Amino acid sequence: MSGIFCSLRQLSVTYARGNAVAALDRVDLDIKAGERLAIIGESGSGKSTLARALAGLLPDGAKVDGEMLWPGLGHPPRPGRDFGFVFQDPGTSLNPVLTIGEQIAEGARRHLGLGWKQASIRAEELLDRVRMPQPGKLMRAFPHQLSGGQRQRVAIAAAIAARPQLLIADEATSALDVVVQAEIVRLLDGLVREDGMTLLFITHDIALASGFVDRIAVFGNGRLVEAGPVRSVLSAPKSDYTSALIASHRDLATPPLIAEVLP
């Protein structure tokens, strides 16, 4: 892991005009090239706003202050090419009337300049990489024919079709049951390691993230509360807010992932 992929300097986002409350409030954060960084926080803490700001997907009228610098890219980011996104509900990222093959191939065609035939070959390879059985047959299927977990695998394949350097997963496992959640986390972890991608794993679930990321950044009320390696944030949280997030997961009896990193 070396170098900084993206630097946020005093980044603030306010949605509605006249709204005094910033959804993101003067955030300073470096995202290191090749790291797996979890963005953790309660509902409304600003996690998705951060993802949207990075992705250039903020709604019209949102006011952005501060800076986003991209030393790891050397040019302004091209959404879909330099980043891939995986959202909570694959229904929002998959088009119901396109075949699985078409939607994955589209990213490769558009951003890598491949012809349809080449892009289809890449799509089939990607379905194999996300461990979907019978990729050839699946190319002709439609999203509604798949389970939620399978749809999320397809959404991941589509997100990495253009070989992005950064993968942003925004609550990508939150709608899935725990077994499928663990499979998707394992898949994401494997893919980012194999391709040397940087991963931003956005979740309210500190225990889930702690099992595999390198660093955690904790958000509360739009502010960056603290950031650091998983072990130090979990074993020596600097704020009461982080302690409460950790404690709430202990109460919910999800010890295995936390136990892995605590002494």
Ligand SMILES: Nc1ncnc2c1ncn2[C@@H]1O[C@H](COP(=O)(O)OP(=O)(O)OP(=O)(O)O)[C@@H](O)[C@H]1O
């Ligand atoms: N499109 C929008 N217009 C106005 N306010 C918004 C919009 N999206 C989010 N907000 C507000 O911005 C703040 C941060 O929201 P955000 O969605 O970033 O939080 P979050 O941590 O991702 O929460 P969740 O886990 O519930 O998605 C909240 O107060 C929210 O109500």
